Amino acid sequence: MNRGSRPGKVDSLAGFRPQRGREEEPEVPAGLLREARRSGQLNLTGRGLKLVPPDVYRLDVDAPPESRHDVSFGASDRWWERSELTKLLLSSNQITRLDDDIRLLPALLTLDLHDNQLDSLPAALGELQQLRQLRLSQNHLSLAPVQLSSLVNLQTLTLQKNRLESLPEELAKLTRLTHLDVSYNLLGALPSSLGGLESLLDLNVSQNRLSRLPPGMDRLLLLRSLDISENLLEELPDLSALTQLETLHLRRNKLRLLPRLLPPNLKELYLGNNQLDSEGVEPLSGHAHLSVLELRANRLTSVPAGVSALHTLTRLDLANNDISTLPPAIGLLPDLKVLLLEGNPLRRLRRDILTKGTEELLKYLRGRIELDSPGEPAEPSGLRLPSDEPLNPEGIRTLKLLEFSDRKASCVPEHVFTAAAGRNITTVNFSKNQLTCVPERLLEFSSSLIDINLSFNRLTCSEVLCSFLQLTHLDLRSNQLSVLPPDMKNLNKLSCINLQFNRFRTFPEVLYLLDSLETVVLGNNQVQVLDPAGLLKLVKLNSLDLSNNDLDRVPPELGLCTGLRSLVLDGNPFRTPRAATLAKGTESVLEFLRSRIPDNKTC
Incomplete structure (x- = not known):
């Protein structure tokens, strides 16, 4: 070394530091980690991560850097009064794998990995026994690992927009699961054990390749919402045992006929874009709670007879069918606020009446009843009005x-x-x-x-x-x-x-x-x-x-x-x-x- 040259800075601790490989380990700002130790929550959403930072896995294991110098009991931020990590948000990154070190975070209640590039999951994921919410949507998963069935406390599982072709039968072990979303996948069938999910409230299997539903669906006695839209269903099993079901989505299937018995407490039923004719929807009669009925884009040539008796209807969608006449009794539906009829060859209704909106159309239909039955007063049960107490x-x-x-x-x-x-x-x-x-x-x-x-x-x-x-x-x-x-x-x-x-x-x-x-x-x-x-x-x-x-x-x-x-x-x-x-x-x-x-x- 020349006397006039400035010596380079020597790292005396270089030999004691672990050597990084060709792929650099991502880092998390120390402030975020410090706050995570205090709050038990860490949000790393949208940070361009390709790997989960090692410091994250070891957050509950390693002592923080400040433990080396901050030992004052009067310090405002006492590093030893830290919380275990319960919520980890890693969505909208480019993460390609999850390491087995995920087991080092056993207190996790929420793990959000949606919108990443995961094509597999580690077996260690099944060790997170406290997990309540697991969000894995918008990844590249082609297989839902059996280890998921070990998450016995799981309540919400979202797997939509992956490449799943099947679900494991062991999924039924998740007896506390209340929300399951596997929509936008490649599922050709659902596991026959699905009925074992006895706590399920919401199930979304839309946008798949299902041609039938598995036996045992009638055991989902707590189910409130079921979405099977955009599949290949030609028929439905008897769902009348689902007494808590209020919302049923069946749009864009190949249904020609509804089952004789439907869930008795349905409030919303969506049947648009199927192959139903007027006789195929006869089971709709007598549904005392139905509020929304969508029948658009089917093969109806007339309004189904039972519709006029659905006195709780607020929205009726009959658009894009082949209906030529509208029964005046529709005008007696007391709560109907929206009636959609566009795309039908209606002959007895002038265009100007249709364009005035639902209220004027219903008023016109009630007038037709009076014309068709002169001298006979309309039945009071058909025109129930709110209390007529006098105004002040x-x-x-x-x-x-x-x-x-x-x-x-x-x-x-x-x-x-x-x-x-x-x-x-x-x-x-x-x-x-x-x-x-x-x-x-x-x-x-x-x-x-x-x-x-x-x-x-x-x-x-x-x-x-x-x-x-x-x-x-x-x-x-x-x-x-x-x-x-x-x-x-x-x-x-x-x-x-x-x-x-x-x-x-x-x-x-x-x-x-x-x-x-x-x-x-x-x-x-x-x-x-x-x-x-x-x-x-x-x-x-x-x-x-x-x-x-x-x-x-x-x-x-x-x-x-x-x-x-x-x-x-x-x-x-x-x-x-x-x-x-x-x-x-x-x-x-x-x-x-x-x-x-x-x-x-x-x-």
């Missing part, structure tokens, strides 16, 4: 209040709107009914309404509400909503919205655009994530209720929402803030969250 005219005239609440009605009668015609109604209360959609005649008061109460109904959509530009208060609690329409952004005067007890899985995106909001009540839903940047845009927001949701993490940036005077987070599965912090009140919670924001991170 004084409330309409002086309070500008239109109230039709607690009537248990599935629709609001026309006379209710007629009584308020021409009045500048400011408040509407249609709560405690059985409405499935917002009455369109409410639009007659769109320029004056400021307060709408539709709570305790069965609403699944709310598009009509987007037109009430003067609205300030909206109560939609206790319905069946899972989304809000994007056009709700136009309600720029809305200050309070109550969405308790619905079915939202995320904080509705459109609410982030309503900077007039002061109160948002979203408790008792299934919300899993929040966007703190979106909440920061709501400069007037002072009350936010997210109690009893599925938040497994509260973003620290939420602490920057200093305008909040009431923040309710109880009843969520997150670990921090702890219950003691929540009990101190909103100000303390926000202060705690702000203290957790990294110095180099802004919202």
Whole structure:
């Protein structure tokens, strides 16, 4: 070495470090691992991983690096107070294999490997005896290993969009399985032991090559939803023993005839794109609970006789058949809201009647009954209306209040709107009914309404509400909503919205655009994530209720929402803030969250 040359840096510990092979081991940021030891959850979704990092497998085995230098009992992050890993999310990567070291994570409850490139699974996977959820969809699996049957506590197994040609008979050992999805595979048959899955609630075998169902299906006594769409079925076995089954999907098969007995409590039946004729669907008669019936794209030449007796129908799809006449008795179905007839050669119905919508069509059909039977009053049982208790005219005239609440009605009668015609109604209360959609005649008061109460109904959509530009208060609690329409952004005067007890899985995106909001009540839903940047845009927001949701993490940036005077987070599965912090009140919670924001991170 020349005296003038600078010596290279020598690694004195090089001989003690393991040598990496040609394939570099992926690494996980130390901060993520540290947080995983605290929370018991690790999310590595969408990181381009080709292998599961070795540090992940050994997370519960090796002492963390900080154990070498941080031994202070006063430290805020005590490395020895760590949690075993219970939730590992590895979806949307490029992982090609799972090593036997997966057995080093015996406390796992959730393992998500969907959207990867796995073509096999290790036998060691069967050692994860505590596993509750296993998601393996969108991989390259051609075989479901027998070892899966060892996961005796498994409740959810998703294997859709793989290359499976068969399922092992041993699958029936998963007696606690409640959700099984093997759709979009190459299955030619289902295991004969399938009936042993005695806890199964939801089964999806759609998009396969099934020509028959296995014997023993009638033993799935708890089954609520069954999807066999897009297979090769020509006939169905007797399913009448499935007394809990409410939803049955049979679209795009080769069915010509329905079994004589169907599940007695069916609410939704989808039979579109089969080869059914009018006689083949006769078993539909007498289904007292059927709400949705889809028969589109079959070989019907007439409306099946039993349909007119299905008094609970709300949606009837007869599109793209060969129906030439429509029986007037259809007009007597009291709850029917949607009737689809396009693609039929209907001769006695003018085109303009069809284009006016279901309500006008049913009204026309009822009129045909009166014409065909002069002097005979329509049977009262066919035209059941909600309670006809008189409205309060004084409330309409002086309070500008239109109230039709607690009537248990599935629709609001026309006379209710007629009584308020021409009045500048400011408040509407249609709560405690059985409405499935917002009455369109409410639009007659769109320029004056400021307060709408539709709570305790069965609403699944709310598009009509987007037109009430003067609205300030909206109560939609206790319905069946899972989304809000994007056009709700136009309600720029809305200050309070109550969405308790619905079915939202995320904080509705459109609410982030309503900077007039002061109160948002979203408790008792299934919300899993929040966007703190979106909440920061709501400069007037002072009350936010997210109690009893599925938040497994509260973003620290939420602490920057200093305008909040009431923040309710109880009843969520997150670990921090702890219950003691929540009990101190909103100000303390926000202060705690702000203290957790990294110095180099802004919202």
